[in-house]
Amino acid sequence: MDTHFLELMELAAHLRGREVSSLDVTRAQLDRIAALDGALCSYAHVTADAALAQAEAADAEMAAGRYRGPLHGVPIAVKDLCWTEGIPTAAGMAVHAGHRPTEDATVVRRLKEAGAVLLGKLQLTEAAYADHHASIVPPKNPWDAEAWPGMSSSGSGVATAAGLCHGSLGSDTGGSIRFPCAANGVTGLKPTWGRVSRYGVFELAASMDHIGPIARSAADAGAMLRVLAGDDPKDPTASLEPVPDYLAGASRGVHRLRIGIDEAWTDDVAPETKGMLAGAIEAFAALGADLVPVRFPEVTQAIADWFPICAVEAAVAHEATYPARKSEYGPVFAQVLEDGRALSATAYQKVLLRRMHFRGLVDAVLDAIDLLLLPVHPFAPPTLADMTALGGRPELVTRLLRYTCPFDMTGHPSLTLPGGFTPGGMPLAFQLVAKSYDEATLIRAGVAFQGVTSWHRRHPALLEGRA
Template sequence: MTHSDLHYLDAGAIAHRIRTREVSPVELTRMILERIDRLDTTLHSYARVMREEALAQAAAAERQVLSGEPLGALHGVPIAIKDLYWVEGAPTAAGTTVHRDFVPREDATAVKRLREAGAIVLGKLQLTEGAFATHHPSVTPPVNPWHANHWAGASSSGSGVATAAGLCYASLGTDTGGSIRFPCAANGLTGIKPTWGRVSRHGVFQLGASLDHAGPMARSAADATLLLGIIAGHDPLDPTSLPEAQLSLPDTAHDLRGLTIGIDYAWSTTGADAVIVEALDRALRTLTDLGATLREVKFPHVRTVVDEWETNCGVEVAVAHAQTYPRLAAEYGPALTRLIEIGRETSAMRYQEVLLNRAAFRGQVNKLMSGIDLLIAPVQPFAAPTHEQLGALAQDPELNAQLIQFTAPFNSSGHPSIALPGGFTAGGMPIGLQFVAAHGAEAVLCRAGMAYQHATDWHRARPLD
């Protein structure tokens, strides 16, 4: 491997090279910064590059390597942070103009834990306004590195583009209706939406507090597992974080013997593009080859919870933005304005109906998952939508409901999911699949993701030189 190939190594692999002194953290960080300079004027994945801070961190990391000090799991590895997370001293706009001057005095807990593991923060990654559907009109949206005319994913678009293009080794994203899984599918990445509460949301701007999930995005299941193990765990600063202090995750996995994987073929394929169905069928064959037992299941009816996701999120985002909306309404873009207005206009009785339906659905998914280890489904029914197709989706509530039918239900239920590359379209665009597990069963998800990627190489494809 030449020096120029280092930008596409896994985070775990580059951490090993740093520990063995094959790679200098300073040289590595300079190389990635130079790559950002060269490519991101076109890709627009970064909201802010923290050049001087990153180089200072790299120099400190190098001194620790040379002095023989104990090193963290990501020591000297350059990563990047979705601009929804607080980073001490760095403006954190959350994709908005109303927060453009907000400078946190502390790191978000997840960022702090990555720093404690030795990671170098390169900068803040671009996202949609407030982490909802579209970018603020003043923002240039990130560009999919596989093809500029195709969607880069939803709110964690900058995280997806930067990680796929080798502009960082991994990143943090958030997922309220699919915004880790959509950009992973669009950019050929692996990402984990953990169990709700598994990763602290302290220091993360809210979209919908009870729907928001913080998690890692990476180029492999092994890397996503590595990052999840670092950022997960109880946080007294987040009263909703799960009580478990530590998450036990596998280091490697090569088979799936002993696991039962559920598939509701009718639900997973109805309305799906043929290439999505082909990818699902191919994955099912791989899973059985790995020793898993497949079981046909009946997934709960999802249309109500999908249709009500926007109302649920709207009420919560209206609360989250109460200090700035409607006072600064003129500074908001049309999509986020519409969502906030939905929330402000929803009656208490209607909201209670939504919550009751959501609780019933969560119980139904819990019952289903009690009989299987994993559920497999697509990330989305439409393969690699173009910007033109997305424009049509935005105008058609039925198509929009189809888009989120495989993602939003698991935000409402809080179940963990891992998104994985599952193939390519005829035009060379990535396709995403996902595994879903019971609450708290991230170890099973990570095992399945690593075993699947041990048997396949979709995740090894790269969009650029």
């Protein structure tokens, strides 16, 4: 049985029914990584021996009737931002090369406790910001090597799309779960800020960092979030809100759910994106959702304010190594830290007050609806050359972040869903946003949409032409 493109929940059913073994599936995944990742560069470290041992243990437990749940025996991988005991965790940085944590991040520990098999660590941009450090070969989009693979969680998006894991962990501070999902044609969930513990995860900007699953379906994302979410004594900012079974009500459909559409906010997106959004709206209408016109608050100032918040919080996170080891930092991220260190307290307080005001305005919009439907980014899927050009054009950077970073500023949860393809065969995606801690409605809507569409089941032929 070829298992590499199975959804996590599909593989879980085969494993529980003893139709396949975790050891065989894990070996197949490791063989596939060895064959394909030399070109894709999605992994920073592959932990083959540990993965095989975990798979063997999972098979033994399931044979003895000790089933831990849908992640049991399933091979997944985590962004190299998350501490892994005894395994290098560099956060895409030269300054942390060779760093071996003495304990697991809470999210890694919870995956292990759920019986997941950890294949390794996935590559990312320097410190989870915008650019890769010069010492790192960036991941390649499996649909087209010249296409953008997404922002900092690019390794997670690439590996999940290419069949090199059955799900992964990403992080999102300005869009870095949503961008890689859109670029690579996979499903991703940015939870509510605080829903998932950040203990043992290198910080970019603490008040905007979100840890969440990148997967092949909404159901897969729900199964992973159930394991990841919950309070954590090691992270007092982790929410005490109860964690529901996200799959328990996932089959209820979307009949009479109120889905908000702001046509003015999305009027100037690329034609391919506009067509994809129209198709998603049509699908939800056919499923019985109520499409409700809304007016979202102006986002330009909120996006502008994202940059100083990120810079100040990153400067705090890196104060032990910057500027003392400045020469080991790349120029883009070093400038971010310089900007954060230079901002005055009064200027920063004004930014924080505007953020509070903006969050209140967004809460008011979401209070009147169940979900908000909008693009991930306004462009057609960009190329690497397009993204290089963005660096000299701040207005295009603002456009890129238009639909993502506002919800890192507010902390609301978002689900990214594949919604179509361009005429050239590149993935297109949209996102749904919900009230804080209402990830269950996101999963419910995602399952309904993916029940009547097949965009999430399309897979790249890969760079070598092998599927």
